[in-house]
Amino acid sequence: MTKAQVKNNIGFKDKLHAYLFSHLHAFFSSLGRLVASPVSSIMTVIVLAVAIALAASFYMVVANAKQLTGSIEASNQLSVFLKASVNEQQGREFFRELQQHSNIQSLSYISKQQALQEFKAQSGFGAVLEILSDNPLPIVIQALPKDSLKDNFEIKALATEIGNHPQVDVVQLDMDWLRRLQAIMQMLGRGVMLINALLAIAVIFITGNTIRLELQNRKDEVLIAKLVGATHAFVQRPFIYTGFWIGLAAGLCAWLILLVLLWTMQGPVEQLSLLYHSQFDLLFPNLLETLTIIFSSSLLGVLGAWSVLLHQLNLIKPQ
Amino acid sequence: MLKFDHVSKRYPETGDVLTEVSFEMRRGEMAFLTGHSGAGKSTLLKLIAMMELANRGQVFLDGQNLNRLSPRKIPFMRRKLGLIFQDYKLLVDKTVFDNVALPLMVAGYGRHDIAKRVRAALDKVGLLGKEKKYPLALSGGEQQRVGIARAVVNKPQMILADEPTGNLDPELSQEVMHLFEQFQQVGVTVLIASHDLFLIKKMGYRILKLDHGRLVNG
Numbered sequence: 001m002t003k004a005q006v007k008n009n010i011g012f013k014d015k016l017h018a019y020l021f022s023h024l025h026a027f028f029s030s031l032g033r034l035v036a037s038p039v040s041s042i043m044t045v046i047v048l049a050v051a052i053a054l055a056a057s058f059y060m061v062v063a064n065a066k067q068l069t070g071s072i073e074a075s076n077q078l079s080v081f082l083k084a085s086v087n088e089q090q091g092r093e094f095f096r097e098l099q100q101h102s103n104i105q106s107l108s109y110i111s112k113q114q115a116l117q118e119f120k121a122q123s124g125f126g127a128v129l130e131i132l133s134d135n136p137l138p139i140v141i142q143a144l145p146k147d148s149l150k151d152n153f154e155i156k157a158l159a160t161e162i163g164n165h166p167q168v169d170v171v172q173l174d175m176d177w178l179r180r181l182q183a184i185m186q187m188l189g190r191g192v193m194l195i196n197a198l199l200a201i202a203v204i205f206i207t208g209n210t211i212r213l214e215l216q217n218r219k220d221e222v223l224i225a226k227l228v229g230a231t232h233a234f235v236q237r238p239f240i241y242t243g244f245w246i247g248l249a250a251g252l253c254a255w256l257i258l259l260v261l262l263w264t265m266q267g268p269v270e271q272l273s274l275l276y277h278s279q280f281d282l283l284f285p286n287l288l289e290t291l292t293i294i295f296s297s298s299l300l301g302v303l304g305a306w307s308v309l310l311h312q313l314n315l316i317k318p319q
Numbered sequence: 320m321l322k323f324d325h326v327s328k329r330y331p332e333t334g335d336v337l338t339e340v341s342f343e344m345r346r347g348e349m350a351f352l353t354g355h356s357g358a359g360k361s362t363l364l365k366l367i368a369m370m371e372l373a374n375r376g377q378v379f380l381d382g383q384n385l386n387r388l389s390p391r392k393i394p395f396m397r398r399k400l401g402l403i404f405q406d407y408k409l410l411v412d413k414t415v416f417d418n419v420a421l422p423l424m425v426a427g428y429g430r431h432d433i434a435k436r437v438r439a440a441l442d443k444v445g446l447l448g449k450e451k452k453y454p455l456a457l458s459g460g461e462q463q464r465v466g467i468a469r470a471v472v473n474k475p476q477m478i479l480a481d482e483p484t485g486n487l488d489p490e491l492s493q494e495v496m497h498l499f500e501q502f503q504q505v506g507v508t509v510l511i512a513s514h515d516l517f518l519i520k521k522m523g524y525r526i527l528k529l530d531h532g533r534l535v536n537g
């Protein structure tokens with residue numbers, strides 16, 4: 001008896017080695033199992049990859065839109081529309097008056113004539129406008145507030161002040177629509193976050209279900225391992241690794257799907273931005289974002305496996 | 320080592336299977352468990368292996384009350400046991416080597432240690448050449464001996480064997496029993512459920528006889 005006990009004693013170093021070995025074993029045997037039944041594994045991985053690619057593309061849409069609004073952000077300028085009755089001379093006079101204003105950084109004057117020409121060029125209504133004897137467009141002065149006036153409230157005060165001049169018809173704050181846009185972006189970002197949370201839950205459940213089926217298939221193995229003294233940790237290890245591999249594979253596939261989507265969109269987006277006379281480069285996921293996709297996908301796989309094992313393992317009797 | 324104290328077990332489907340069973344086994348003792356089919360032999364062994372819980376009474380193994388053992392401790396308690404099942408319970412998609420290695424993997428032995436011990440165990444049951452085979456490619460008797468090798472590979476303190484010679488010819492049965500005797504001689508407690516009255520009587524160890532769930536001698 002005592003002889004047997006002495007022989008059963010294992011040193012700490014050996015134990016550590018054996019522990020790592022058992023992890024490595026579970027790590028690779030779970031991969032081996034997935035590769036051995038490729039059809040079902042591939043189907044699961046594709047379903048997961050689509051869900052994760054969906055989440056990632058929502059994210060990229062928002063990131064791209066943010067980039068777009070970011071480039072506009074600088075133009076928080078005021079468009080001052082003068083009354084139609086104000087003529088060029090009075091307009092110029094008012095322009096010089098504004099130049100003295102301490103809170104204005106720069107101004108540009110758009111005469112009735114200029115406004116008309118611009119409108120003709122851009123709208124394509126040139127022929128219609130020819131018929132009009134009078135130029136219906138007002139003089140516009142564009143004013144860029146000083147940088148010290150970044151505060152929205154102060155800019156509004158400046159707008160009201162200018163608006164009080166008798167020559168002025170309306171003052172349009174370009175910032176208004178910018179702020180609205182930003183609010184929309186914020187809403188969009190929040191919405192995408194919620195949808196992505198739902199997709200993450202879906203991923204957890206899909207992996208969980210896959211692991212549950214795998215557990216059913218290997219019930220005998222689990223039972224026998226328990227009977228020869230396996231702990232919960234030992235029994236669940238290969239299944240957790242299965243979850244990890246599925247998640248990892250899904251993450252990599254999702255990343256590829258995302259790249260293909262973005263490449264497909266690149267042409268049309270470039271064309272669109274040309275129509276707006278602007279240079280807009282479609283954002284692709286950077287290294288950090290790529291790693292985030294792959295890491296969080298693996299993590300979700302592990303979570304899915306773990307959440308199922310937590311109660312399913314206890315269902316395999318005996319304890 | 321082992322103590323049954325007025326143990327009763329009932330299955331909802333079948334009613335009382337064991338009634339008021341009491342006996343003790345000393346460390347290093349060897350005993351046979353007999354009785355007609357359905358007498359409750361396997362059930363008694365399952366109580367010791369913590370595969371079932373007693374409804375009434377207490378089972379003590381190595382000083383521990385199994386009714387009060389926390390689930391976390393069960394695996395470590397089971398490592399003190401070597402179980403041999405009536406239906407072998409081998410993993411058909413694993414080689415003989417891997418089957419026998421399982422208790423060692425579970426207990427955290429290193430690779431070299433495992434290889435050495437598995438070979439030694441297979442040698443003892445006369446299956447050294449078959450370690451790369453799969454269980455289904457073996458005869459019934461060979462599978463049974465793989466199960467025996469798995470039970471003894473971890474040098475357990477107690478061996479519980481359910482019909483370990485059920486599929487063996489008289490000569491092999493004799494050898495397997497001799498193997499159990501060898502373990503008993505180095506201090507392992509051995510409890511064997513068996514029908515083979517002729518063999519049991521010949522060996523001359525203590526006999527526990529069950530009759531409809533009651534211990535009639537012991």
Ligand SMILES: Nc1ncnc2c1ncn2[C@@H]1O[C@H](COP(=O)(O)OP(=O)(O)OP(=O)(O)O)[C@@H](O)[C@H]1O
Pocket residue numbers: 330331332333336354355356357358359360361362363405
């Ligand atoms: N899991 C179970 N659920 C319900 N009844 C059971 C269960 N296991 C065993 N029984 C019943 O308990 C009784 C004893 O069974 P057990 O397997 O202990 O007999 P045994 O002595 O090992 O018989 P054998 O010699 O045929 O193996 C039988 O009547 C059986 O029907």
Ligand SMILES: [Mg+2]
Pocket residue numbers: 360361362405481
């Ligand atoms: Mg039986």
